[in-house]
Amino acid sequence: FALEAHTHSKMLNQELLTLENPVFCCYIFWATVLVVKMLLMSLLTALQRFRYKIFPNEEDLFFKNIEVQFDDPHVERVRRAHRNDMENILPYFIMSLIYICTNPTEAVACNLFRVAAVARILHTLVYAVYPVPQPARIIAFATMMLITFYMAAVVALRTLSFI
Amino acid sequence: FALEAHTHSKMLNQELLTLENPVFCCYIFWATVLVVKMLLMSLLTALQRFRYKIFPNEEDLFFKNIEVQFDDPHVERVRRAHRNDMENILPYFIMSLIYICTNPTEAVACNLFRVAAVARILHTLVYAVYPVPQPARIIAFATMMLITFYMAAVVALRTLSFI
Amino acid sequence: FALEAHTHSKMLNQELLTLENPVFCCYIFWATVLVVKMLLMSLLTALQRFRYKIFPNEEDLFFKNIEVQFDDPHVERVRRAHRNDMENILPYFIMSLIYICTNPTEAVACNLFRVAAVARILHTLVYAVYPVPQPARIIAFATMMLITFYMAAVVALRTLSFI
Numbered sequence: 001f002a003l004e005a006h007t008h009s010k011m012l013n014q015e016l017l018t019l020e021n022p023v024f025c026c027y028i029f030w031a032t033v034l035v036v037k038m039l040l041m042s043l044l045t046a047l048q049r050f051r052y053k054i055f056p057n058e059e060d061l062f063f064k065n066i067e068v069q070f071d072d073p074h075v076e077r078v079r080r081a082h083r084n085d086m087e088n089i090l091p092y093f094i095m096s097l098i099y100i101c102t103n104p105t106e107a108v109a110c111n112l113f114r115v116a117a118v119a120r121i122l123h124t125l126v127y128a129v130y131p132v133p134q135p136a137r138i139i140a141f142a143t144m145m146l147i148t149f150y151m152a153a154v155v156a157l158r159t160l161s162f163i
Numbered sequence: 164f165a166l167e168a169h170t171h172s173k174m175l176n177q178e179l180l181t182l183e184n185p186v187f188c189c190y191i192f193w194a195t196v197l198v199v200k201m202l203l204m205s206l207l208t209a210l211q212r213f214r215y216k217i218f219p220n221e222e223d224l225f226f227k228n229i230e231v232q233f234d235d236p237h238v239e240r241v242r243r244a245h246r247n248d249m250e251n252i253l254p255y256f257i258m259s260l261i262y263i264c265t266n267p268t269e270a271v272a273c274n275l276f277r278v279a280a281v282a283r284i285l286h287t288l289v290y291a292v293y294p295v296p297q298p299a300r301i302i303a304f305a306t307m308m309l310i311t312f313y314m315a316a317v318v319a320l321r322t323l324s325f326i
Numbered sequence: 327f328a329l330e331a332h333t334h335s336k337m338l339n340q341e342l343l344t345l346e347n348p349v350f351c352c353y354i355f356w357a358t359v360l361v362v363k364m365l366l367m368s369l370l371t372a373l374q375r376f377r378y379k380i381f382p383n384e385e386d387l388f389f390k391n392i393e394v395q396f397d398d399p400h401v402e403r404v405r406r407a408h409r410n411d412m413e414n415i416l417p418y419f420i421m422s423l424i425y426i427c428t429n430p431t432e433a434v435a436c437n438l439f440r441v442a443a444v445a446r447i448l449h450t451l452v453y454a455v456y457p458v459p460q461p462a463r464i465i466a467f468a469t470m471m472l473i474t475f476y477m478a479a480v481v482a483l484r485t486l487s488f489i
Binding site: 017077090 | 385
């Protein structure tokens, strides 16, 4: 029995970062959604650049009689939202991948992934697509940040002896 | 035979993120190339700052009789290229790592990694090193983006039930 | 004996990205520290925005009689430090994760993780919290960069045949 338990625990440990682990599958799905969401920010920026004819490089002047221009509010708003994505989602990707390695409860982990991803989609909507009054954006922003802090606390407590 | 096949499939699954998987080795090599390429952007920015004596902080004024300065076109061009790297290559790192976990065909996956990495090296050359007319940069940019979207589609279809 | 050695080597390879590998545990701990450090930059930026009443969006004007404003030196200094974190720490996360897969010596790898993390904490202190004369920041910056280049060299040499 002891041997069996040991084998079982070892197996679980080895398979945490595979499709056999439903927590990892859930992470994979929502991470993919967020990657696509982030790449769409580049296309949204491009859309704004063409709509308002604001280009930052000489070689990008696709229309006649225009010059390079910066600091257009419509373009810059999307770029701020995109930068905010990089500041928050990219560290979250690493943090949640690490968190999975601590073998968290499936229900807790999967719901954190879902809430975090939906929060960031809402963040983009209220920031870059259709600006609404605060605190809509602050709440969406804080949701993923608090989830990341929670995962960090779980992981740090578990690995504190390796400092 | 059934047992053997099962063992084989399980082994593959467990070993996807190890040096025993040639797809992972290929990913590792080209991800390393892209990491080095990204870090070199910092050095290229520093080079431009020293060449044109453009420094954004008081403590960086390494020459006499100069003041902090921003918005120099030579420096900003490199910084835009660097930001574009972060926007595209960093999500790609996560996306392709996840994609490997779906156990893709070796030839397809390895060639995607190669094409994506070469495209981003060309992107840097035509953006930050020696600007050339469009659509050179757009093509280089779109190549990695389309590859990332393809990987996202493969992964999302595979893990859709974990939504 | 040959079988035993083979089993042992295979086991090590499979368990590199699990909590059974002390190198991975050490990476996990210090990556978590750096993720938290990066997220705190967002809060530090927000603190500076409220202290100097500098807000970039209409919907963020939390005080009466103020307008959107950019380019405040106190806010921009923190944002530059934050951007520098993204440029260096995010590629380092991927690079060191990959480096672990090459099964490095425990003492070397763990100390690299420790030095890199402490260097970036010092970088933030001398850049964004309490600016000090150079070369303090350059040294802190170069430390993680050189560590990342070292890991890149180890990995690239090991996987060069998969080019």
